[in-house]
Amino acid sequence: MTGKKPQRSTFHKRLDHMIATLRNQIVSGNYAPGEMLPSIAELGEQYGLSKNSVRKGLELLSEEELIMKLPKVGARVLHPVPERQIKIKLGCYKNIAKEAKLDALLQAFHAKYPQVEVQSFLLPYDPYHTTVKEFMDNDWLDVMTMNYSDFKLFSTDTESEYLEELDSFPGTYKFLSKLFTYNERLLAVPWIFSPVILAYNQSHFTQSGLTEPNSSWTWEDLKAAAAKLAADHGGFGFYYHMPSSNRWPIMLLQNGFVNGAENAEAEKAKFIASIEECRDLIVNQSYSPLHFSESNADVEELFARGKASMILCTYYSLNKMQSADVDYDIAPIPRRDTPATLLLTTGLAVNARSRHKHAAKLLVDFLLSEEAQLMIRKQTLSIPSLERAAEWKGVDELHRPSRFHMYREIIPTFKLMTDLGLHHRDIIAIRRELMLFWAGMEEAEAVWERVQQLLELRNPVN
């Protein structure tokens, strides 16, 4: 090509040809890793390009990390790197690591997709909604865990824009499938779930000669058993963390309370009966020491130490009892008329404005895959949302309560906070009033009046 002037118009063709040829030769191994490419002058001769142009081409290959430019020496062919590393950030609730064996899951994910690195970290809770939005705005968050209550805060036209629409996963339990939809769009996928259940100390029951709780139990049955257990074992016969928003509202659910229902007098009666029953479960025990639980975790600790014979808890919390040497089993919570319990669901959501949406969805897909869901099923006591995985039958490597599968028989009793016509923030506001009632400082009637005032400011939700 020397001597002849190259056509200006063919420049791009010539340059692209050189780049493509070199790239091919490198990836095909024609130029081995470590080898030096021909000099710029040579390449220029060969492809009819000026030195400057060849340099630009090499610069591009260097950015692709196919070669490494050594200043004043030449261009060395690099060892091929599978793909560009992507880093995504996964924001989690505090206990998820234990409840879902997150470390193991992420390790498996990374083994499968080495090009994606997942960094998990704790999300600030309380308030979840506003802080998580802030995190998404700052691109600090690609994927996050989100329970049903928190999801409801994203269920408005503007707020739902924060969350990426996701494909549904066939094979998840049907009662979970509609939870995280808004305007027909699935904005989070149910990942793990648990109803609120009763855990009981099996040794205590045996020693006291009591038959174990079953689905026929009413709260009266529980109280009777609790009295005997307390007398025999010197701890709480039954205990639960009353102020928790995942506990006391269950009594409202069991009484069929619905905010804004037609018959106001009937709702009032249900409300008052509920909050009195909540109190009486704690107060009217024959053994009733002072109790200062600050959280559900305190209750679980009490149970793990054998200081409470029965507690309200969840499948999630059973994971903490692995390390304790308490001999326990689980049962449905007692009923009033129709049985009911609260369903807690933890979903996964993707930041709609994530810069790595593809990788984020890859992670969600993996965490919902049969592989990951089976890992959760085998290595934790939480219930995966994939039916096939949850109902897996095999030899356990883990200590598991014998009635672990009990939840399958009580699915019709699963209820949601929104079945009360109340949002999470209503529940929080009502709790403040209930604290006074339970402390004996306010009459039930007066509490109902205050609650009515509080709720009037909002509309009922579905």
Add this chain to the structure above:
Amino acid sequence: MTGKKPQRSTFHKRLDHMIATLRNQIVSGNYAPGEMLPSIAELGEQYGLSKNSVRKGLELLSEEELIMKLPKVGARVLHPVPERQIKIKLGCYKNIAKEAKLDALLQAFHAKYPQVEVQSFLLPYDPYHTTVKEFMDNDWLDVMTMNYSDFKLFSTDTESEYLEELDSFPGTYKFLSKLFTYNERLLAVPWIFSPVILAYNQSHFTQSGLTEPNSSWTWEDLKAAAAKLAADHGGFGFYYHMPSSNRWPIMLLQNGFVNGAENAEAEKAKFIASIEECRDLIVNQSYSPLHFSESNADVEELFARGKASMILCTYYSLNKMQSADVDYDIAPIPRRDTPATLLLTTGLAVNARSRHKHAAKLLVDFLLSEEAQLMIRKQTLSIPSLERAAEWKGVDELHRPSRFHMYREIIPTFKLMTDLGLHHRDIIAIRRELMLFWAGMEEAEAVWERVQQLLELRNPVN
């Protein structure tokens, strides 16, 4: 310069000359904003440079935002921009916004330094230490609030590397100045502080004909008053959130307990006496309803509603009572032998690896400035660490308890958690055992044995 070949060696001199000249002419206004610079060819002629070189020079000025290159048109002189906008991230404890009027402070900061934008957000707490380190690693955090307990977790050779050394602020209270030092290096600056204090409902005291609490009060005096107050007003005469790590350890402090002290029997006696007194303050009230406080906030709510006549709280928490119409004042907490209370200090720390360390320090400097500290003094009931600001005398725009300045008289009684020879994590571990004791499920002796075992695994701290 035409015709004559320019010296290769003088190239940089010529290019720098052109750039410097143009920059001067632009900033001096010789080229007005909006005006077009001469063409590349003209400039090349003038400064003895090739077109390509002139282009590179203009590229540089364009990066400096002195000019704007309009493709195929020319270079337009830009309106001068004061300085490059910097964004720094401030991580806060949940209640800081209310306790320090953070919004107002940041607004004032931005007015003073418009080139720095501060974004504040909530830090995940529990565990603070590990999550905050993670945030710093990710460069999500330039400045953060940090209390004394949390600071102690950074007080090791490796951990302290996370925090930038800061200059001390002359004029801060002396008892604060050494708190945040490690190895003679100041790693956080005390910003606001509060001792734990007693708040009391003034109307209740008047109506019951009781004299108001003063520094001579013992816990016996408090109990006597509480009994009368409870009888007269039907709420708690006295209440506090016993399980809080900022409450029950005070009794240990007042009893002079020191972990690892020589006389083990004496320490045991002090420990047992302390935890029994904690319990008796709640249990042995003549009025003692069921109580379920989950946090100090619940106690403050009770007080704000007039359902508790006396509570343990802090200057910080007084900010929440602004909106309540309770008529209250404050006093030192009762004493045992020598008076003692717990000092809580919130400091500010800078991420040592922050990319905007200068701006971060600018913010810290501002938040400790007399201007900001006075704002805190005037607009909140928290105590700023700057003595001049804290002791400012002027007409209040805020409702302030008449004994606000009381803290100045009890400075010698301020103690630290570490005076017990215990770290925050020890306190948490001990609390778990105390819960059983307070619930009446464990004997004091047995608790002491367990605590001894727990503490043996650690060394005493100073």
Add this chain to the structure above:
DNA sequence: CCTCTTTTGTACGAACAATTC
């Protein structure tokens, strides 16, 4: 340590393409 060769890196001036006005 110095010298010579090779190669990269950078600048120049000219030519021409592309775009604006």
Add this chain to the structure above:
DNA sequence: AGAATTGTTCGTACAAAAGAG
């Protein structure tokens, strides 16, 4: 339509550094 200006490439020249002997 055409003048002016920017933007891109080429061939050449030379400086700077690496590496061999």
